[in-house]
Amino acid sequence: MPEYKAPLREIKFVMDELLDMPAHYASVPAYAETATPDMVDAIINEGAKFCEQVLAPINRAGDMEGCTRHDDGSVTTPTGFKEAYKQYVEGGWPSMTADEQYGGQGLPESMGIVMSEMVGTSNWSWGMYPGLSHGAKNTLEAWGTAEQKETYLTPLVSGEWTGTMCLTEPHCGSDLGILKTKAEANADGSYAISGTKIFISAGENDMSDNIVHIVLARLPGAPEGTKGISLFIVPKFLPTADGGVGERNGVVCGSIEHKMGIHGNATCVMNFDGAKGWLIGPENKGLNCMFTFMNTARIGTALQGVAAAEGSFQGALAYAKDRLAMRSLTGPKAPEKPADPIIVHPDVRKMLLTQKAFAEGGRALVYLTAKNADLVHHAESEEERKAADDMLGFLTPIAKAFLTEAGLESANHGVQVFGGHGFIAEWGMEQIVRDTRISTLYEGTTGIQALDLLGRKVLMTQGAALKQFTKLVHNFCKENAEDEAMKEFIEPLAKINKEWGDLTMKIGMSAMQNREEVGAASVDYLMYSGYATLAFLWAQMAKAAQTQLASGTTEEDFYNAKVKTARFYFQRILPRTASHAITMVAGADALLDLDAEHFAF
Numbered sequence: 190m191p192e193y194k195a196p197l198r199e200i201k202f203v204m205d206e207l208l209d210m211p212a213h214y215a216s217v218p219a220y221a222e223t224a225t226p227d228m229v230d231a232i233i234n235e236g237a238k239f240c241e242q243v244l245a246p247i248n249r250a251g252d253m254e255g256c257t258r259h260d261d262g263s264v265t266t267p268t269g270f271k272e273a274y275k276q277y278v279e280g281g282w283p284s285m286t287a288d289e290q291y292g293g294q295g296l297p298e299s300m301g302i303v304m305s306e307m308v309g310t311s312n313w314s315w316g317m318y319p320g321l322s323h324g325a326k327n328t329l330e331a332w333g334t335a336e337q338k339e340t341y342l343t344p345l346v347s348g349e350w351t352g353t354m355c356l357t358e359p360h361c362g363s364d365l366g367i368l369k370t371k372a373e374a375n376a377d378g379s380y381a382i383s384g385t386k387i388f389i390s391a392g393e394n395d396m397s398d399n400i401v402h403i404v405l406a407r408l409p410g411a412p413e414g415t416k417g418i419s420l421f422i423v424p425k426f427l428p429t430a431d432g433g434v435g436e437r438n439g440v441v442c443g444s445i446e447h448k449m450g451i452h453g454n455a456t457c458v459m460n461f462d463g464a465k466g467w468l469i470g471p472e473n474k475g476l477n478c479m480f481t482f483m484n485t486a487r488i489g490t491a492l493q494g495v496a497a498a499e500g501s502f503q504g505a506l507a508y509a510k511d512r513l514a515m516r517s518l519t520g521p522k523a524p525e526k527p528a529d530p531i532i533v534h535p536d537v538r539k540m541l542l543t544q545k546a547f548a549e550g551g552r553a554l555v556y557l558t559a560k561n562a563d564l565v566h567h568a569e570s571e572e573e574r575k576a577a578d579d580m581l582g583f584l585t586p587i588a589k590a591f592l593t594e595a596g597l598e599s600a601n602h603g604v605q606v607f608g609g610h611g612f613i614a615e616w617g618m619e620q621i622v623r624d625t626r627i628s629t630l631y632e633g634t635t636g637i638q639a640l641d642l643l644g645r646k647v648l649m650t651q652g653a654a655l656k657q658f659t660k661l662v663h664n665f666c667k668e669n670a671e672d673e674a675m676k677e678f679i680e681p682l683a684k685i686n687k688e689w690g691d692l693t694m695k696i697g698m699s700a701m702q703n704r705e706e707v708g709a710a711s712v713d714y715l716m717y718s719g720y721a722t723l724a725f726l727w728a729q730m731a732k733a734a735q736t737q738l739a740s741g742t743t744e745e746d747f748y749n750a751k752v753k754t755a756r757f758y759f760q761r762i763l764p765r766t767a768s769h770a771i772t773m774v775a776g777a778d779a780l781l782d783l784d785a786e787h788f789a790f
């Protein structure tokens with residue numbers, strides 16, 4: 190079983206040297222006092238200890254034991270989960286990024302993301318409980334009434350209560366326009382919610398005193414489709430006037446799913462039987478409001494890709510240095526041993542470097558989205574807030590879908606580096622594959638994210654969202670055009686950046702003739718966009734490292750490793766875009782020609 194070690198030096202590199210978070214925090218008045226460099230370091234170091242010492246040790250046992258549902262609908266989480274949650278609450282972690290008015294510490298979202306990465310890599314299943322609460326908090330903060338905030342936000346912020354996101358029903362997940370759960374008005378201003386939600390993560394648990402379900406439902410006579418959906422708060426226990434836990438509400442966990450991975454997280458069927466709920470936001474605008482939750486969850490899921498890459502890399506690296514098999518093709522590298530460690534073999538190195546490039550590049554991308562999220566909430570001018578919001582909207586589907594695909598690939602490399610032992614449970618590599626397999630499915634499948642990126646974010650804005658990003662890349666290339674040491678990165682990056690725009694134009698033109706072309710191109714387009722985005726970040730990381738090397742750093746090995754990993758990324762990963770560039774414009778015909786009834790005979 191690999192031992193999790195929080196990659197603090199890597200985290201600091203992205204925070205300080207790539208994204209210049211110290212300057213960012215100092216420039217945002219809301220953070221200038223709280224997120225000082227000393228405070229940021231102290232919090233991250235403390236968080237790392239909690240993840241390494243409390244969460245990582247219960248990860249494997251949680252996978253083996255899973256959750257248990259009892260006849261009364263209650264659920265017991267795996268041994269140690271409840272106690273770890275108690276420690277997490279006592280440490281004040283749930284309140285990190287929440288509004289100070291409700292007991293929060295008002296720290297930046299981008300600091301919360303660092304903690305979420307460490308939590309998620311050490312124990313993804315456990316991390317989903319506070320992760321879902323975080324989404325519920327953000328939704329209430331954005332859309333709740335003052336009274337709802339007072340009642341629900343305070344205990345969610347303290348961590349005494351947890352939250353869930355209730356969208357999916359047995360007949361619909363991607364297409365929420367056809368959901369059936371009903372909400373009927375009660376005389377006292379509340380609503381009676383009835384229906385069945387499935388696959389509800391953390392839907393029931395034994396960690397918290399109360400569970401706040403954020404539920405999509407339809408009012409009587411509401412328009413069909415997504416325009417007729419409203420959003421409700423449905424607590425497990427009705428709150429008392431003094432903010433305590435009162436009568437049991439009509440919502441119970443009917444069963445928990447037996448599933449491929451994330452066994453430590455209870456995936457529940459939730460039955461709502463006239464449960465009392467309260468409207469959040471305007472009637473029939475529920476999906477709009479729920480986007481606050483979904484966007485939080487999408488960035489959270491992007492982190493699962495980073496977590497899978499980082500966790501599997503840590504395990505595979507240690508093993509590859511230790512495991513002996515055959516000799517290097519250029520003669521023994523460890524002649525005193527009966528064989529060389531497998532890290533000498535180019536193919537093993539390719540797998541390790543792929544994991545490393547995705548983990549470090551993915552971290553940079555997720556932290557960049559979080560920096561934009563800080564600005565959406567707290568930048569001083571409306572113009573800056575809008576620019577950050579557009580950037581966040583563009584990067585979110587890329588981060589969610591591309592990084593989870595990359596995480597899954599990395600997890601599979603982890604198994605492969607271990608050979609047959611990778612398939613054996615005690616090494617922990619197969620758990621990462623099983624746990625991370627869900628990440629390309631929930632919070633919008635890769636296919637759905639790809640449609641969001643190409644359809645909504647790029648084509649519907651006539652390419653404006655893409656141009657906002659490619660302009661940054663263009664400026665970076667221009668600024669570094671004369672830097673000889675950067676040539677190997679700048680030339681291919683500039684080429685990809687131009688090609689990205691050309692391909693978008695081509696798809697846009699063919700989509701005007703046939704809208705199926707968008708669906709036919711979208712996943713290739715998304716993957717291409719992911720590789721291109723990471724290329725920009727890797728080129729920037731190479732530049733930051735070269736700057737340090739040129740100034741005579743004492744950490745030569747660290748910065749050289751950065752440049753070498755960037756080189757690997759550009760030579761061995763980025764060329765994958767060539768294949769996506771061909772297939773994304775190959776047209777829809779070959780996909781649509783075969784009649785559905787002729788797929789098999």
Ligand SMILES: Cc1cc2nc3c(=O)[nH]c(=O)nc-3n(C[C@H](O)[C@H](O)[C@H](O)COP(=O)(O)OP(=O)(O)OC[C@H]3O[C@@H](n4cnc5c(N)ncnc54)[C@H](O)[C@@H]3O)c2cc1C
Nearest residue numbers: 354355356357361362363388389390456631632633634636
């Ligand atoms: C372990 C687990 C935890 C979950 N947690 C939660 C949770 O907490 N809350 C919650 O509400 N839900 C949750 N979900 C549900 C999850 O979000 C959905 O399963 C997911 O959104 C996909 O929906 P679906 O399963 O109905 O698949 P479908 O929508 O039926 O999709 C099936 C396939 O069709 C494709 N597809 C569908 N429409 C299109 C289209 N227009 N174009 C191209 N391809 C398309 C999809 O990409 C997919 O490949 C969870 C699911 C699991 C398994």
